[in-house]
Amino acid sequence: MDRLIQTARILSGWTIAFILSLHLAAHSAGIFGLEAMETVGEAFEEVVRSPLSTWILPLALCIHFVCAFNALLRRYSFRSFTVYQWSQYVSGFLLPLFLIGHFATIGISRWVLGMDIDYELVFLEFWGVPIDTLFLVSLLALAGVHVGLGIWFYLQSKEWFVFYKTYILFILVLTPLLALLGVIAGGREASQREHNLPNWAEQVRSEAHYSQDWEETREIGSGLAIAGYLSILGLVLSIRWVVGRRAQKQSITVSYPDGQKVSMTKGSTLLEASNLAHIAHAQLCQGHGRCSTCRVYVAEGEELLEPMDEAERAVLSRFRSNTNIRLACQARALGNCRIDLLISPELASVQASGGKQRFISEEKEIIVLFSDIRGFTQFSEHRLPYDVVFILNRYFQEMGRVIEKHGGYLDKFIGDGTMAIFGLSDGMEKGANQALKATEQMAETLHKLNSELTSDLAEPLKIGVGVHAGKAIVGEMGYKSALTLTAIGDTVNTASRLEAMTKEVGCFMICSDLVAQLAGLDCSHLTSGELLLRGKSTPLKVWYTPYPAPR
Structure with missing residues (x-):
């Protein structure tokens, strides 16, 4: 209704x-x-x-x-x-x-x-x-x-x-x-x-x-x-x-993680409790149940909320969330409960101005890509800071476009390195295929960039790329303006170590065998190997890709 x-x-x-x-x-x-x-x-x-x-x-x-x-x-x-x-x-x-x-x-x-x-x-x-x-x-x-x-x-x-x-x-x-x-x-x-x-x-x-x-x-x-x-x-x-x-004669209490408690009329929504106490609570659609930024985790008293209606269930179905996740603007409390806010107002503002985050923190199967510029420390030692920043920004701009063009989520830039996530919404197979195609175009784009910056570079820039697939915790992490969607876990660490191994092996890219299988990669022209990564007890089968020749 x-x-x-x-x-x-x-x-x-x-x-x-x-x-x-x-x-x-x-x-x-x-x-x-x-x-x-x-x-x-x-x-x-x-x-x-x-x-x-x-x-x-x-x-x-x-x-x-x-x-x-x-x-x-x-x-x-x-x-x-x-x-x-x-x-x-x-x-x-x-x-x-x-x-x-x-x-x-x-x-x-x-x-x-x-x-x-x-x-x-x-x-x-x-x-x-x-x-x-x-x-x-x-x-x-x-x-x-x-x-x-x-x-x-x-x-x-x-x-x-x-x-x-x-x-x-x-x-x-x-x-x-x-x-x-x-x-x-x-x-x-x-x-x-x-x-x-x-x-x-x-x-x-x-x-x-x-x-x-x-x-x-x-x-x-x-x-x-x-x-x-x-x-x-x-x-x-x-x-x-x-x-x-x-209704005022029947008041209930809503508790928050910091210990704050708000008394409100029985039957009011959880969002009304936050607004009543002037607690910063994300609400992009202003409580009309059309977005999901006001969602909360009901730590206690979930059974004392009115059941979900069809509209709320449709919004939350995108997150594959459990029953303890509710839209604060739709969930009416009939008894005392304790809630945790899942999205801060700062992050909601980031999303409204261009953020792509769509996930409650959860374990998810993804493809992670790491890339890094080879010899960047030596490269930056002999240049003015302005020149280093100029070249880095050009590099990040071009690589960022390639990653987004192929459906990747640009997680972060770390120094001269880049982390990207694929398969957030398209599934593992498509994500793996997108990641490998992005890697191929990154090499082509780097050749063009080197040609444009010939007068600024003593030697052409080279990069190493590591790609791995598996489960990771995906969610919003950070504080205030530094909040962002990211991934953590063994899959991320493995992708980072594969990228680091490209220096020792002397190749352009190392991808795990799982990524190759998911993408249906033709490996007949590639070299395979097994790497025992730091912290691992069993070797990981991988495929090496040499530096592609300029087209």
Whole structure:
């Protein structure tokens, strides 16, 4: 049921946003004059006045507000509200007061009095009257804030958001601003026409089939509609207050790893507990269950949480997590519990601005690639620090592109070395194939880089690469701005040692036999061997790849 409500809210919201964008586009045309405004407005009339749109918009508005009322009733306290939530709710519940007046003006004039409303008549009757001008500006501002915030935080949980967020923000801010400027320009032009053209006002009213009863009928209709809305809102708030008062008598405690304890109303979400105590808790989608950044590990009291619904289960299924992992924004506590936050707000911000992390800390089968520049210590001793940094940055830039192009996750740069992970989401076979193809292209790219830097290098750069496959612990590690997705374990250590062995063997790459098998590598032209690595009791079968000749 919760997922159905969430889907209904999203679909109705996008419907409202689409129709609103048509109106704002017509308003924006006012920048170029009333004639342009009327032309664009008439072009959109076919869509806005169509029977489908006539019924869809009111239906979408009703569904959206029913979903909002439902969310309001399910909240036991407003103290845990974030600034975003206050902005969204306040603008959302104020908006109908202005929309009702707008619909009453348009609907009564067209369907009751048979008038033909256009921009000229609206500006003639309302522009210049302080209360009506304030009404128009407030309606645009509230609509822009509410719809803009909704779109921004909905899209923020999408993987591609980071690449387009600047453009999205630009559009969300510019669209209502242009509409406001268009309305101001149109209103001023209408005032000038009324002042300079004596018969203009009469002509506009005549063409619109103006009715003397319009003002009175509009005020009565909008007054009744506003009274009805305020009555419903008052009833919902009263019910919520009664339910909240009863629930407050049944408080529970949520405990955190640092010993902090938060008392909250029974039935509230775990995220509300964090917000209530001002505990930094990642929540990219602002508690709508569309991302997974608020997830927590329930150390104690998991059985005292409401069962997962379908929406929460769908989000967490990506992590193959156990039942003790819950979305804090969806998990409602019916008793005392203790939780650990799995993602810090700092890391969530990194993800929103380009991070690729998608995993709870877990044991996972992956492919690990290590590479290192040969003789770099001697290379750097005879150069200025600036030159060393310049060459290193060029090298890292080119190698990083190759790794990402072949589906690898660039874990870290260590001095002049590189660590990359493959197979995080594509499986071992594909990951092994991607790693070996990346290695091959790294050699080709290095040849090109050496050619470009001939004047800066006494000798061409050489690298060694080690690739191994196996299980490792993959998860978020670090502190604050240094948080990142990485892997630790024997597989990582083995890949690093294989890379180090390329110096002794004098080859370009050493990969384990497991990697070769997973990738289906043709080893007929390669040399095999067995290496007894430090800390190992049994030799590891490997394959050596010589330095490839320049192409």
